[in-house]
Amino acid sequence: MDLPQLAGSSADVRLLPPSTSARRTDVAVVGGGVIGLSTALELATRDQRVTVIDPHPAGGASWVAGGMLGATLETGFAEVDDVELHLAARQAWEPFLELLNAGRAAPVSMSQGGTFLLGADASDARELDRLTGFMASVGLEVARCDPSELDEQVPGLSPGIRAGFHVPGDPSVDNRQVMVALLERCQEASVQFIAATATSMRRSGDWLEGIELDDGTTLRTGAAVLATGAVDTAGLGPHDAPAIRPVKGTIVRLGPRRGPILDVVLRGLVRGRMCYLVPRPDGCLAIGATTEERGYDTSVDALSVFSLLEDARALLPGIDDLEFLEASSGLRPATTDHRPVVCASTVRGLVFNLGHYRNGFLMAPLAAQSVAELLEGRRAHPGFEGKER
Ligand SMILES: Cc1cc2nc3c(=O)[nH]c(=O)nc-3n(C[C@H](O)[C@H](O)[C@H](O)COP(=O)(O)OP(=O)(O)OC[C@H]3O[C@@H](n4cnc5c(N)ncnc54)[C@H](O)[C@@H]3O)c2cc1C
Numbered sequence: 001m002d003l004p005q006l007a008g009s010s011a012d013v014r015l016l017p018p019s020t021s022a023r024r025t026d027v028a029v030v031g032g033g034v035i036g037l038s039t040a041l042e043l044a045t046r047d048q049r050v051t052v053i054d055p056h057p058a059g060g061a062s063w064v065a066g067g068m069l070g071a072t073l074e075t076g077f078a079e080v081d082d083v084e085l086h087l088a089a090r091q092a093w094e095p096f097l098e099l100l101n102a103g104r105a106a107p108v109s110m111s112q113g114g115t116f117l118l119g120a121d122a123s124d125a126r127e128l129d130r131l132t133g134f135m136a137s138v139g140l141e142v143a144r145c146d147p148s149e150l151d152e153q154v155p156g157l158s159p160g161i162r163a164g165f166h167v168p169g170d171p172s173v174d175n176r177q178v179m180v181a182l183l184e185r186c187q188e189a190s191v192q193f194i195a196a197t198a199t200s201m202r203r204s205g206d207w208l209e210g211i212e213l214d215d216g217t218t219l220r221t222g223a224a225v226l227a228t229g230a231v232d233t234a235g236l237g238p239h240d241a242p243a244i245r246p247v248k249g250t251i252v253r254l255g256p257r258r259g260p261i262l263d264v265v266l267r268g269l270v271r272g273r274m275c276y277l278v279p280r281p282d283g284c285l286a287i288g289a290t291t292e293e294r295g296y297d298t299s300v301d302a303l304s305v306f307s308l309l310e311d312a313r314a315l316l317p318g319i320d321d322l323e324f325l326e327a328s329s330g331l332r333p334a335t336t337d338h339r340p341v342v343c344a345s346t347v348r349g350l351v352f353n354l355g356h357y358r359n360g361f362l363m364a365p366l367a368a369q370s371v372a373e374l375l376e377g378r379r380a381h382p383g384f385e386g387k388e389r
Helices: 010-015 034-045 060-064 077-091 093-101 122-137 147-153 175-188 302-315 317-321 357-375 382-387
Strands: 027-030 050-053 115-119 143-145 163-167 192-194 198-204 207-213 218-220 224-226 245-255 265-270 273-279 285-288 323-334 341-344 350-354
Touching (some): 027 034, 034 050, 034 093, 034 175, 034 350, 060 245, 060 323, 060 357, 077 093, 077 382, 093 175, 093 357, 122 163, 122 265, 143 147, 265 302, 285 302, 302 317, 323 357, 341 382, 350 357
Parallel strands (some): 027 050, 027 224, 115 265, 224 350
Antiparallel strands (some): 115 163, 143 163, 198 207, 245 285, 245 323, 265 273, 341 350
16 A cells, blocks of 8 residues: 655654545545645535545645735735635634644644734835735734834844834644644545546546546546646646646744744845744744745755845844754745636536645635535635636
8 A cells, every 4th residue: 555755754654644445436636735635624524525636645835835824914915806815714714723623632723923024124114114004905904013012022023123013813823733634634534545646537528527547547536626736737638727837935944942932923024025934833933935936946045045044034133043954945836817716617527726826825724615615516705706717
């Protein structure tokens, strides 16, 4: 029996689901990142027999991500039409965590205290004034902090910080804890796993009949969800699959030597470059992230690591004392307009759950519910509907 590999951590192989020999299922989910596994779990709770196809589940961008649930701060000028969608996605996290944590000895937690948005110099401060003014104008909650308030709320900040805002609605989760919990809950809910790559769709007229795999077998099913992240799905068959391009992001992980140095999320504009520091429950810090158009390259270059650390220490000089643990890169799945595609395909029975770009964690629970609704013949959340094709 093959075991799928959990990218990035061979120590966690014992957590992996065994590969199944099932060759018929109610719903096949192609791709086992945060989007595919959340969808599989949602469908399994609705009494569907679900099979996830992925050679490396719980890997991909989901294993690399920052884990911020940035409903407010990911709603910039270009996302003015997504305010309701982002807020609904954020709200879907409480019930999702309850589902994920049912019966777990070590529950996955959401950070408390929100996010602090910081401007390093005068020009950064002016830019944040513009951005937060826009956010307030569309009803998002952002409050300016005076310097003493900032010092009190975030000990250890660089004394030179020129502007600070509190964003109470944007917490974070530990992405890797979420992925491990998703794998476990899927197994408990009898989701089956096939460690293979889907190569094409088998159809009868307009109807889906099955998914062909690179091991030469076919999983017979009348319903499937494409959740393949940044991988180009054109070869899989549906002519209306959205064009997806990979947008690389590098992130650095640091570990505590004498206990945690930060307990809220920081996002800063440092000489025009955006940087974030996300504390993990174990005291580690994730520092991200670059945004690079480099195709499918996931190598880590020295300049990215240098820039991330340089910007992070301009906000929180205490990071100098932390242990360097890891630098990794992942591929954000981006559509041409950077909006997600959660809709039915022209192939009957096939639903897309693709293109979540910078917000795959934020969107996962709501997108999973919408996919389940679509497969049951109802509508997706209205915020996804602009992308009907
Ligand atoms: C550096 C970085 C930081 C980020 N920070 C955040 C953040 O703070 N908050 C947030 O919400 N989002 C964040 N994101 C974005 C988020 O990580 C992604 O949107 C999300 O992980 C996408 O999930 P996914 O399941 O679609 O793709 P992935 O996690 O990439 O999973 C896709 C899976 O599909 C499988 N697959 C592909 N093709 C096939 C096939 N043909 N057959 C079978 N399996 C296949 C792959 O093996 C893979 O496991 C970040 C991303 C990066 C890179």
